[in-house]
Amino acid sequence: MEDAHDSWKKWFQLHGPRLLLCARQWTRTLADAEDVVQEAFVRFWRQQRQLGGEPFALLLLSVRRAAIDLGRRETRRVAREERSQNDDASAENFFQPQPDAEGDERRQSIEAALQHLPAEQRHVLVLKIWGELTFEEIAAQLEISPNTAASRYRYALVALRQHLTVADCQHG
Amino acid sequence: MDDELLKLEAELKQLRPSAPSSWLREEIARELTPTKSRAAAFFLVPLAAAAALILAFNLNREPAAKATRPTTLVSAASPNSASSTASSSSASHHAKTAKPFQPVAAENVLVASSDEGLVTLADGTPARQLRQTYVDTITWKDSRTNASLKWSMPREEVRVVPIALQ
Numbered sequence: 001m002e003d004a005h006d007s008w009k010k011w012f013q014l015h016g017p018r019l020l021l022c023a024r025q026w027t028r029t030l031a032d033a034e035d036v037v038q039e040a041f042v043r044f045w046r047q048q049r050q051l052g053g054e055p056f057a058l059l060l061l062s063v064r065r066a067a068i069d070l071g072r073r074e075t076r077r078v079a080r081e082e083r084s085q086n087d088d089a090s091a092e093n094f095f096q097p098q099p100d101a102e103g104d105e106r107r108q109s110i111e112a113a114l115q116h117l118p119a120e121q122r123h124v125l126v127l128k129i130w131g132e133l134t135f136e137e138i139a140a141q142l143e144i145s146p147n148t149a150a151s152r153y154r155y156a157l158v159a160l161r162q163h164l165t166v167a168d169c170q171h172g
Numbered sequence: 173m174d175d176e177l178l179k180l181e182a183e184l185k186q187l188r189p190s191a192p193s194s195w196l197r198e199e200i201a202r203e204l205t206p207t208k209s210r211a212a213a214f215f216l217v218p219l220a221a222a223a224a225l226i227l228a229f230n231l232n233r234e235p236a237a238k239a240t241r242p243t244t245l246v247s248a249a250s251p252n253s254a255s256s257t258a259s260s261s262s263a264s265h266h267a268k269t270a271k272p273f274q275p276v277a278a279e280n281v282l283v284a285s286s287d288e289g290l291v292t293l294a295d296g297t298p299a300r301q302l303r304q305t306y307v308d309t310i311t312w313k314d315s316r317t318n319a320s321l322k323w324s325m326p327r328e329e330v331r332v333v334p335i336a337l338q
Contacts, residue, residue, distance in 0.1 A: 008204055012197070020196075021189035034196045042203045046288050046303075095187040107187060129184045157177045164180075 008045050015056055016041075018130045021094055022060055025119070025126050026067035030092055036066035057137050060127070064141060113163035121156035128153050273312040273321055280327075281307045291332065302331040 019041070023033040040062035048058060094111050098104040114122055120142075127138045128149075135153070139146040173181070284305040291301045305328050312321040 008200070009197075012192070012200065016192045016197075017189035020192050034193065034199075037192065038196055038199050038203070041200055045204055047286055050289070093190050096190055110184065110187065125184075129181070130187075130189055154173065154177075157173070157180055160184075161176065161180055 012041065015059075018132070019056075019059060019063065022126055022131050023063045023067060024094065025123050026064055027070065032067070032070055036063050036070050039070075040066045054137070056131070057133060057141070060131060060133070061141055109164055109167045110160070113160050113167065116163050117156055117159055121152050121159060124149050124152040125156040125160070272314040272316060273319075274315070275310055276313045276320075277309075277311040279309050281309070283307055290335070293332065293334065297334050299332045299334045302333065304329045304331065 016037070020033055020037050023037045023040075024030065027033045027036060040059060044055070044059045044062055048062070049055060051058065093107075094114065095107055098107050114125075117125065123142060124138055127133045127141060128135070131138075133141065135146045135149045138144075138149040138153075142149065144152075282304060284303075286303050288301040288303055291299050293299050305326065307324055307326055309322060309324045312323075313319070
């Protein structure tokens with residue numbers, strides 16, 4: 001029998017990065033995102049992992065609700081802000097650095113362009129690309145129709161391309 | 173979608189999200205790993221709750237016993253009785269030192285219970301972990317003004333019950 005206290009580590013190692021990336025779309029800071037991932041993951045692992053359905057989608061739903069709740073709570077605000085100030089600047093990156101300088105510059109451009117997207121477009125884009133959800137699953141997560149999810153995704157890609165083109169022109 | 177968007181989509185998929193910090197992994201590990209202190213809670217928390225109840229019960233009984241004294245004094249009092257003067261003095265002293273609020277009730281309410289599945293104890297014994305949430309409430313009352321005060325404290329109890337596999 002696999003030790004339950006080791007299996008969560010494997011699961012988190014595999015899915016933790018994209019879970020955190022999605023959480024960051026719904027929170028103000030990395031520290032906030034870590035808080036909601038911690039809360040949702042612990043609750044999921046203790047109480048919900050035996051439930052049917054796609055675990056990642058279920059966990060994402062839990063993360064989103066935790067993010068909404070977090071925005072309403074004030075008690076942990078000071079601790080979060082202190083930790084946020086202590087965060088390593090590199091840890092604020094959405095994505096892992098690229099090995100070559102040119103690739104890493106492109107990564108930074110993409111991150112900056114992502115930040116400029118309207119929130120509702122960015123949420124759909126992140127859930128689709130890195131959350132690997134279908135439009136139906138995204139629709140369920142965000143309480144919108146699948147068609148709306150699909151069109152927001154397309155608008156997000158178009159807007160991202162425009163931002164990146166402008167950035168490329170500015171850098172010559 | 174045009175080719176350019178498909179190319180951008182493919183490029184985005186190549187980016188790997190940053191790994192969660194060690195702080196986050198440690199926090200999750202701390203919460204998900206059954207520790208000795210949590211196992212000890214199985215024994216200590218009920219003992220503490222029992223002790224609190226006994227204390228509350230005793231505190232509740234004490235003022236009742238003291239409260240009988242003035243009643244006795246009133247019934248036994250006579251204007252010319254020397255003993256009643258001494259007793260009155262004692263009652264007056266008691267009235268000055270008596271605390272206005274006295275505990276009148278204590279209760280534990282089970283509000284949630286969940287079976288967290290199988291865990292393995294340090295010695296390799298399989299066990300089932302049960303998590304129960306209670307709200308303990310103690311009520312104090314000031315009999316002179318009828319004012320009451322309630323103290324409620326949530327309490328989580330983790331029971332680790334060893335399982336004998338046949």
